[in-house]
Amino acid sequence: MKQIAWVKVIQNKYIKRCISIVGIVIVLLGAMLLYHITGLRKNEYTKKEPLLLNWTVVSENQTDTDVDLNTFRFDNILTDKKTIYLSRTFVDKGQFQSPVLVVQTHNATLRVFVDGECIYSSGLERYDCGKMVGSGMHSIAMPKDGEQHELMLEFKANGDSYVTRMNDIYITDYATIYTDFLVTNRVTYALSVCLLFIGFVLLLLGMVMMLxxxxxxxxxxxxxxxxxxxxxTMGKYNILQIYRVPIWLCTFIEYASMYIGPPSLLLFFRDYPKKADSRWITWMYYIIFWVDSGVTALLFVLHFSGVWHLPHMLRLEQAFVAIVCVYLIILMIACVRKGNRQSRLVICGVILFLLCIGAEWSGYMAGKYWGHEMSWTTGFSSLGTVILISILLLSLSWDIAGKMVDEKEQAVLYKMAYTDNLTGLYNRRFCEERLKSYCYNNIPFTIFNFDMNGLKATNDTHGHSSGDKLIKGFADILTKSFGDKGIVGRMGGDEFIVIVENIEELNCQEEIRHFQKIMSEANKAQSGYVYSTAYGYADSSEIVSDGEIRDVNMVYRLADNRMYENKKTCHDARK
Structure with missing residues (x-):
């Protein structure tokens, strides 16, 4: 029991604290380092010229002139098949070596005209085929000649484009466009890379450890x-475009990951309803999980069949995310009431995660419907996820530590129950249970019984410590002889047993000669003790009725009787 207490000390002092804290610190330090590296040259790559003034906006119902895109709002959200034109003059002022126009689209096609000539188009082929166009950032090379040009942008919505304004239009230098974007979004980039790294590590570690x-x-x-x-995060904030991922694929990744996320989070909590010990909470878990998983699978089927695109069901997914978060809070409260203290920490993580999602969602809605930028909320969902995953890993490490301790305790108790303390061999209980299992499963076997000679004389002459050494030495001889063939056990006192599952190559007489050779070598190698034994063996095939082993005790008694016959023969020979 001292060993069990020692294991508990390790659990409390190291496994539950050190490993979790070190892992979280490493991840956070990595994120901070990435954040620092991407922001080292911030001041060098921030030069751009916004194109927000003097626009003419033409839609199906109205024409607006001298428009300031900072304040202009469309009367209606861009709906399916609706087209909007933005036009103004453009003059290259020579401040950029390779001027490019940067335009952000939201689930809409884009065509750019300079002096009536189309110089760029995106999404038209997918639009004509009824496929998802996607949302993303476009960079278009502009003329560098110092002359005035007429610039026109054409947007055609592919479903709900989710915007009421377009103020993400500016001119910058081609050489710095992606560096500028990366520096501006370095917090979001650092968090997304951190999450991807954590995800890959956990996924690989989980697949290896689950073996x-x-x-x-x-x-x-x-x-x-x-x-x-x-x-x-990488899809929503156009980070994937840095790696030349097509706009439509970025949008697909954004929405696909959004739909797969909640079921995978619920899957992590699959054991918690048992801790809550509540039938209705368990039923709610399965209902929410399977409904969410089923709807997600259906949405993918509809998307790939061209019936409905993933962005069209955004509101439904937002509702599922809210339901999942509320359920998790209820689940954790129920677990706390049942005495699970770790659930308190998880509650805090879920609440922080929900608040971060709410903050970013509020910023998104403010920009979508009211035109108020809340850039400070960018990346809040990723930040909340990092916090939640850190807390869940901490809680999981406690659970794993507890299970490892339980396994260690079970192993110690198993060893105490089935192992002979003096020799380390299996004890009588284990051997009897194994013989019963062979009999129950009708597995043929052979029993070798051994009765060591001279133990009483050694105890009387040299003391019990010498007798213990004699027993352990004989146990080593048996292990060397039969350890790779079967089970070696001590039945008690000077009686030992070897149980071997029958194989065609088994030759009992040959095995006994091999044992006697090893015992003879042991006698030559040391002085003070002389190992000798009586033996007897019996095969289960000798006690078979109608093809079944009826009584394992009869096999054992047969081997025991033969052992005593051998003992009597050796005793008579010494006379």
Whole structure:
């Protein structure tokens, strides 16, 4: 029991604290380092010329002139098949070596005209085929001749484009466009890379560890959730475009990861309803999980069949995210009431995660419907996810530590119950249970019984410590002889047993000669003790009725009787 107490000390002082804290610190330090690296040259790459004034906006119902895109609002959200034109004059002022026009679109096609000539188009082929166009950032090379040109932008909505204004239009230098974008969004970039790194590590670690421990599958679900949020962040904030990923694919990744995220998070909590010990909470878990998973699968089917695109069901997914978060809070409260203290920490993580999602969602809605930029909320969902995953990993490490301690305790108790303390061999209980299992499963076997000679004389002459050494030495001889063939056990006192599953190559007489050779070598190698024994063996095939082993005790008694016959023969020979 001292060993069990020692394991608990390790759990309390190291496994539950050090490993979790060190892991979280490493991740946070990595994110801070990435944030610092991407912002080292911030001042060098911030030069751009916004094109927000003097626009003419033409839609189906109205024409507006001298428009300031900072304050202009469309009367209606861009709906499916609706086209809007923006036009103004453009003059290259020579401040950029390679001027490019940067335009942000939201689920709409884009065509750019300079002096009536189309110099850029995006999404038209997919639009004509009824496919998702996507949302993203476009960079268009502009003329560098110092002359005045007429610039016109054409937007054609592919479903709900989710905008009431267009103020993400500016001129910058081609050489710095992506560096400028990366520096401006370095917080979001650092968080998304951090989430992807955590996700890959957890996924790989979970797949490797689940080969030996099934409860490491929680790492897989948490790794998938981390990957999904990281990919969603990179897709939503156009970070994937830095790596030349097509706009439509960026949008698909954004929405696909958004839909897969909640089921993977729920999968992590699959064991918590049992801790809550509430039937209705368990039923709610399965209902929410399977409905969410089923709807997600249906949405992918509709998307790939061209019936409905993923962005069209955004409001439904937002509702599912809210339902999942509220349910998780209820679940954690129920677990706390049942005495699970770790759930308090998880509650804090879920609430912080919900607040971060709410903050970013509020900023998104403010920009979409009211035109008020809330750039400070950018990346809040990723930040909340990093916090939540850190807390869940901490809680999971406690659970794993507890399970490892339980396994260690079970191993110690198993050893105490089935192992002989003096020799380390299996004890009588284990051998009897194994013989019963062979009999129950009708597995043929052979029993070798051994009765060591001279133990009483050694105890009387040299003391029990010498007798113990004699017993352990004989146990080593048996292990060397039969350890790779079967089970070696001590039945008590000077009686030992070897149980071997029958194989065609088994030759009992040959095995006994091999044993006697090893015992003879042991006698030559040391002085003070002389190992000798009586033996007897019996095969289960000798006690078979109608093809079944009826009584394992009869096999044991047969081997025991033959052992005593051998003992009597050796005793008579010494006379």
């Amino acid at each position: 030996t421990r099934t409860w490491f599958t929680h790492l897989i679900s948490l790794g998938i959730f981390s990957l999904m949020v990281g990919l969603w």
